[in-house]
Every structure is written in structure tokens, then in C-alpha cells.
Amino acid sequence: MISRKDKLLGGMWGLLVGDAAGVPYEFHSDDEIALLDYIDIIPPKNFERSHNSVKAGTWSDDGAQALCLLDSLIYCGKLELQDFAERLLKWYEEGYFAVDENVFDVGIQTAESLRAFRNGMSPEKSGMIRINGKGNGSLMRVLPLALWHKGSDEELVEDAHKQSLVTHGHTCNQVCCAIYCLLSRKILNGLDISEGYAEAVKSLRNIYSKYPKFxxxxxxxxxxxxxxxGHGDGYVVDCLRSAIMVLKENDTYEKVIKAAISLGNDTDTTAAVAGGIAGIKYGVQSIPQKWMKIMRGKDLVEDVFEKLIK
Ligand SMILES: [Mg+2]
Structure with a gap:
């Protein structure tokens, strides 16, 4: 039996470790990765790592933005978009919640939206700077909302939509965030991936019967x-499908992460999105010790994780 505390910590660490494990493989195709002897948080010696100057065990934008969200939720006691957007901007400009304050791997739309916010646009509108922007940038950071939330499914969905608005305002991004949050909640409550997904979809259909656009x-x-x-792409729907696919096909945290990375392309985000849910399902103890050992930035998260599980 995995305790609720271990599931919550598993969710957060599962996201951070998945992100960090995927960083060196980003931008490589699935063909290139398939040629490797093994996939691990430290890639094989002969592998041409992406973000070469970044040390193993370092989370990227996915992890830092998720931590900004968790921090904001705990500080405000609710989802307060202005506060959340300010924390995202602080990450972008000063490296808030980034390991070594080093900001790398910033999505184009996210950067444009945060600059628009800095220049005075409201956080409800800044994510529409690219009207058709459908990258995975708001999906990759939304997990803490589901872990923290005490409201009804409908309230969770509303907040999942809202948190997307700062950088990714399109309905498509909002819906992906909503379904992912509901799925996370179902897994937290003990369902398996297939059941949890079916229940999440059922709940969302019920809520959306009042909202035809969604x-x-x-x-x-x-x-x-x-x-x-899914193919591990940066398109938000593909990212969601990739995560669900690897979660259904694998039965340990480690296997989920390796399968996510093996898809190639946006490896850190696919592994973060799948890894968050795998961490909830299998608990924080399921994350390989040798990976946890390598993880950097532990001092940055101690306080905020303590408040999450309190
Ligand atoms: Mg990233």
C-alpha cells in the first residue's frame, strides 16, 4: 500500500526526475535513440548530449515552472493567476526554481507570453499572443494543481484551464491540462491508468456538456x-497521447521514463508529463535510488514539498 504522502511526493519527484532524465536526449529522433545500448539519466559515453553544459540530474523549464505553480498555490491558498504569472516571469528572468538559477530550454511561445505579461498584458490574455499556439508548455507544468487541489472535479477543471492561460490560451491546451489533472486525481485515488483515464474522460464529458466549445x-x-x-512531439495533444501510451504499456516508474525518452524529440517534457503520473501511481520509493541520488536542486524543493504533504 502506497501512502498518500508517497504518492504526492512521487508525483512531484516523478515529474522532476523524468524531466532531468530526458534533458540530454531532447531533439534526437527515435531512430537515433534506438541505436543506444541503454537509456539512463546519464546517457552512454558516445552519445552526443543536448544541453551539453547542463549536469546530469538537472530539471529544465518543465520542472521549474511546475515548482512555480506549486509555490504559488501554497502561498496564495488558491490559484491566483497574477501571482503565478509573476513567479513564472521570475523564473524566466532570474532563474527562480531553476537549479543554479540557470534558465535553459525555454519554449518560444512561453517566452513571448511572459514578455507580453511583463509589458503589461493581463495574465488571462498573455497566452493568446500566438492565437494558434498548441505547444505542450502549459501541460508540462500543471501536475501540482491536481496534487494540491481539494475542490470538485469541475473546480479542478476550471483551474486547469485558467493556469494554461498565462502562456497557452488556446482551448486545445486548456482541455489537455484538464484531462491530465483529472487523470492525475484518479490515479491519486487509486485507480489504474486505463480505469483512471476512462473515469477522467467521463467526468470531463459531463462537465463539458455545458461548454460546447470545450x-x-x-x-x-x-x-x-x-x-x-504518440510520437513524443511538442504538440500538446501528441504529448498527452504519448504519456498515456507509455503509462499504459509499462508497469514501473523506470520503464515509463525509458519508454517516454525512447520516443525521441521532446524527451524531457514527455518524460516529465508521463513521469508525474507514474510517480503518483508507483510512489516516490519506486524512483530508482541511483536516479534520486544524482538529482540536483534538492534544497530548492524541501520546503515547498513539506507544505504540500502537510
Ligand atoms: Mg524542458
């Missing part, structure tokens, strides 16, 4: 009845 996006872009097949 319902249409769910049915036509996400297509929850189709078997999830």
Missing part, C-alpha cells in the same frame, strides 16, 4: 475514444 475540442482534437498513440 466539448468540441475534446471530441475532435483529443479524441479520447481512440487508442492513444
Amino acid at each position: 466539448e468540441e475540442e475534446l471530441e475532435w482534437s483529443i479524441r479520447p475514444d481512440e487508442n492513444a498513440v
Whole structure:
């Protein structure tokens, strides 16, 4: 039996470790990764690492932004978009919650949106700077909302939508964040991945029966009845599908992360998105000790994690 505390810590560490494990493999194709002898948090010696100057065990933008969200939720006691956007901007400009205050791997749309926010645009609107922007930048950081939230499914969905607005305002991004939060909640409550996904979709359909624009996006872009097949891309729907696919096909935290990375492309984000849920499901103890040992920035998260599990 995995305690709730171990599931919550598993979610947060699962995201951070997945992100860090994926960083060196980012931008490589699945063909290139398939040639490797093994995938690990430290890549094989002959492998041409992305972000070469970044030490193993360092989370990237995914982890830092998720920590900004958790920090803001705990500080405000609710989702306060202005506060959250300020923390994201502080990450972007000063390296808040970035290991060594080193900001790398910033998404184009995220950078544009945060600059617009800095220049006076409201955080409800800044994510529409690219009207059709459908990158995975708000999905990759949303997990803490599901871990922290005490409200109804409908309230969780509303907040999942809202947190996306700062950088990714399109309905498609909002729906992906909503479904991911509901799935995380179902896993936290003990369901397995397939059951949890079915229950999340059922709950979301029920909520969206009042919101045709969101319902249409769910049915036509996400297509929850189709078997999830993903390619580890930066497109938000592909990212969600990739995560669900590797979560369904693998039965340990380590296998989920390796499968996510083996898809290639946006490896750190796929591994962060899948890793968060794998961490909830299998608990913090399931994360390989040798990976936890390598993780950097532990002092940055101690306080905020303590408050999450309190
Ligand atoms: Mg990243």
C-alpha cells in the first residue's frame, strides 16, 4: 500500500526526475535513440548530449515552472493567476526554481507570453499572443494543481484551464491540462491508468456538456475514444497521447521514463508529463535510488514539498 504522502511526493519527484532524465536526449529522433545500448539519466559515453553544459540530474523549464505553480498555490491558498504569472516571469528572468538559477530550454511561445505579461498584458490574455499556439508548455507544468487541489472535479477543471492561460490560451491546451489533472486525481485515488483515464474522460464529458466549445475540442482534437498513440512531439495533444501510451504499456516508474525518452524529440517534457503520473501511481520509493541520488536542486524543493504533504 502506497501512502498518500508517497504518492504526492512521487508525483512531484516523478515529474522532476523524468524531466532531468530526458534533458540530454531532447531533439534526437527515435531512430537515433534506438541505436543506444541503454537509456539512463546519464546517457552512454558516445552519445552526443543536448544541453551539453547542463549536469546530469538537472530539471529544465518543465520542472521549474511546475515548482512555480506549486509555490504559488501554497502561498496564495488558491490559484491566483497574477501571482503565478509573476513567479513564472521570475523564473524566466532570474532563474527562480531553476537549479543554479540557470534558465535553459525555454519554449518560444512561453517566452513571448511572459514578455507580453511583463509589458503589461493581463495574465488571462498573455497566452493568446500566438492565437494558434498548441505547444505542450502549459501541460508540462500543471501536475501540482491536481496534487494540491481539494475542490470538485469541475473546480479542478476550471483551474486547469485558467493556469494554461498565462502562456497557452488556446482551448486545445486548456482541455489537455484538464484531462491530465483529472487523470492525475484518479490515479491519486487509486485507480489504474486505463480505469483512471476512462473515469477522467467521463467526468470531463459531463462537465463539458455545458461548454460546447470545450466539448468540441475534446471530441475532435483529443479524441479520447481512440487508442492513444504518440510520437513524443511538442504538440500538446501528441504529448498527452504519448504519456498515456507509455503509462499504459509499462508497469514501473523506470520503464515509463525509458519508454517516454525512447520516443525521441521532446524527451524531457514527455518524460516529465508521463513521469508525474507514474510517480503518483508507483510512489516516490519506486524512483530508482541511483536516479534520486544524482538529482540536483534538492534544497530548492524541501520546503515547498513539506507544505504540500502537510
Ligand atoms: Mg524542458
